[in-house]
Amino acid sequence: MNGYALTSVTNNLYIGNNGNSGNYLNASIDEVRLKNVAVNPSDLKSSRLDAPYTTDANTAALFHFDEGSGSVTTNTASGVDARLGSLTVGDAAEPTWRAWNFVSGGELPLAPITIDGTFDGESFWGTPNATADGVAGWNSVNCEKLYVAYDNDYVYFSATLTGAALNWSRAGFVINTVAGGGTSDPWGAAVTYGHTNLPDFLLIGRLGNTSNWAEIRTWNSGTTSWDGSGTNVYSSEMNWNAGLTYVEGRIPQSTLGNPGTADVQFYISGNNETEHGVFDAVPDDEVMTAWNNPTTLDNYEANIPAPVELTSFTASSTGSATVLNWETATEVNNYGFEIQSSVGQKSFLSIGFVNGHGNSNTPQSYSFVATDGAKQYRLKQIDTDGSFEYSNVVEVEANLSYKLYQNHPNPFNPTTQINFSIPEASKVSITVFNALGQEVAELANREFAVGNHTVNFNASNLTSGIYFYRMNSANFSQTMKMLLLK
Secondary structure, three states: OOOOOOOOOOOEEEEOOOOOOOOEEOOOOOEEEEEOOOOOHHHHHHHHHHOOOOOOOOEEEEEEOOOOOOOOEEEOOOOOEEEOOOEEHHHOOOOEOOOOEEEOOEEEOOOOOOOOOOOOOHHHHOOOOEEOOOOOOHHHOEEEEEEEEEOOOEEEEEEEEEOOOOOOOEEEEEEEOOOOOOOEOOOOOOEEEOOOOOOOEEEEEEOOOOOOEEEEEEEEOOOOEEEOOOOOOEOOOEEEOOOOOEEEEEEEHHHHOOOOEEEEEEEEEOOOOOOOOEEEEEOOOOOOOOOOOOEEEOOOEEEEEOOOEEEEEEEEEOOOOEEEEEEEEEEEEEEEEEEEEEOOOOOOEEEEEEEEEEEEOOOEEEEEEEOOOOOEEEEEEEEOOOOEEEOOOEEOEOOOOOEEOOOEOOOEOOEEEEEEEEOOOEEEEEEEEOOOOOEEEEEEEEEEOOEEEEEEEEOOOOOOEEEEEEEEEOOEEEEEEEEEOO
16 A cells, blocks of 8 residues: 545555454555645655654654564654554544454454443454344244353453344353252243253343343352342443344453363243243254243353463563463363564564463463563464464563583584673674683684674584684673583
């Protein structure tokens, strides 16, 4: 794309086709610049090619899209971060972006799902986790699709349905995440649970009443009863639309036990405590087509996976290397982590790979030692289906000093590496001597930037024996011994 002019503060500029009408561009994105003066497309293209990471006085904002996913893009013109949403002309100092990352088993929405009774669309929820067979229950009630999504704090549930406006019916999400559960409906309706793994949690509500009501109920194995009675979570944790064609809700992950997977079923039933069973459910189950027919539910959409949840990622310098440590709370289809490094965050290079644990409901710890002397690191978490997601970038906590390290390997034949660190830009020489003090090789004699560095030594033309290598700079000198064995 060459450029686009915003002529009214009431117009939004959408980069990429988001399905909305109005002003949008449908294009691949390398960079976005906002200018506060008119610029010819040829001049804009020329300035980008000549100095892709520089700005001038007429640049209001500059954003680089170096990667295929992520939730934050830095405005290098002013140092302000761009976040989720849509960019408006009045927000040049603090623009916002909307994007999504995709994870195995469903989509993890970076833009938050709102519990407001409005279907946010499959760009938020992903593809349905379960789709019903289309056979309607009593009064043509038909549960159609079930969706489950995760973020760092909540598990979200939603379902679509059709049929007569049942403003006296009940809706429920039946959820299993831990062992044990209840067989009886906590509201006394003619609904029982016969699942192999009984539900531990229920998110249930009365649809369409003038006094809307919803509850999160938790099975208490000690008292063999449902906790949570009397706390109305309608609107905040469960909601539905006026036409009763959509129901949604959420439960904190901490309440559910931070599950790696969840078994979920959605149903619509009558509101009579003793007679009205299930009208329809998704996934499919026995449905009630006649009046007053108690029903037993027993069918989940099983093992709906959570994404890989990264709980920590740190980097610390040991002088000659950087130690990266990270932990996950849960993992689903985790192929592994590609470790990437950068000096200035303008481009990242892969420097290694650590295998994941596949599927795990328990915390896992990982570590990687980097010796490339970079300042920033990030992880590219890759699922078994090839989808991926980037971690945040971590900065190295450096505590550099002048230091020469033992060569590795040692003994060696015929090549080895010599590492050293310097706290300031300096001219450094690395020379090798034999046991008689004669210089046999000069490995370096030039300016080096602050940081950790590595030089290679090939002794293929030397005989076995003890050798010495010396590091010299204006403020430092050190000699160490190594052994060549052929």
